[in-house]
Amino acid sequence: MRLRPLIERELRRAFKLLEDQAVSATFQKRVATGFNFGTAELVSQEGDEVPAKVIVTKTTRKKEAVAKTLMVRSSEVGSLSLYAQVLMDDGDLWDIGEVIVDRGYILLLRIVKEMDNG
Numbered sequence: 001m002r003l004r005p006l007i008e009r010e011l012r013r014a015f016k017l018l019e020d021q022a023v024s025a026t027f028q029k030r031v032a033t034g035f036n037f038g039t040a041e042l043v044s045q046e047g048d049e050v051p052a053k054v055i056v057t058k059t060t061r062k063k064e065a066v067a068k069t070l071m072v073r074s075s076e077v078g079s080l081s082l083y084a085q086v087l088m089d090d091g092d093l094w095d096i097g098e099v100i101v102d103r104g105y106i107l108l109l110r111i112v113k114e115m116d117n118g
Contacts, residue, residue, distance in 0.1 A: 052076040
């Protein structure tokens with residue numbers, strides 16, 4: 001028996017057991033920009049969106065920003081280097097910060113949102 005399918009199956013089971021703790025999030029891919037030398041204009045392309053279920057494990061509030069730590073299955077989102085922001089189910093858009101843990105199956109990452117001080 002191969003180990004990877006077993007881990008994936010048990011990971012799906014664990015997330016199913018925690019589904020009341022999970023929230024919906026949409027990972028938004030980075031916007032690709034470039035330069036068209038033929039027309040001498042900037043080129044930009046909207047990124048795709050990838051929906052995923054995430055578990056918020058920690059929230060930290062400071063005067064200038066709020067940070068959350070998210071746990072997500074890597075099979076749902078793939079490489080985090082493709083994404084710039086996360087749209088949480090409450091409608092707030094968060095910047096993707098550092099990847100805390102990447103074990104190949106589970107990603108633990110920090111997302112950050114600046115506070116309005118006005």
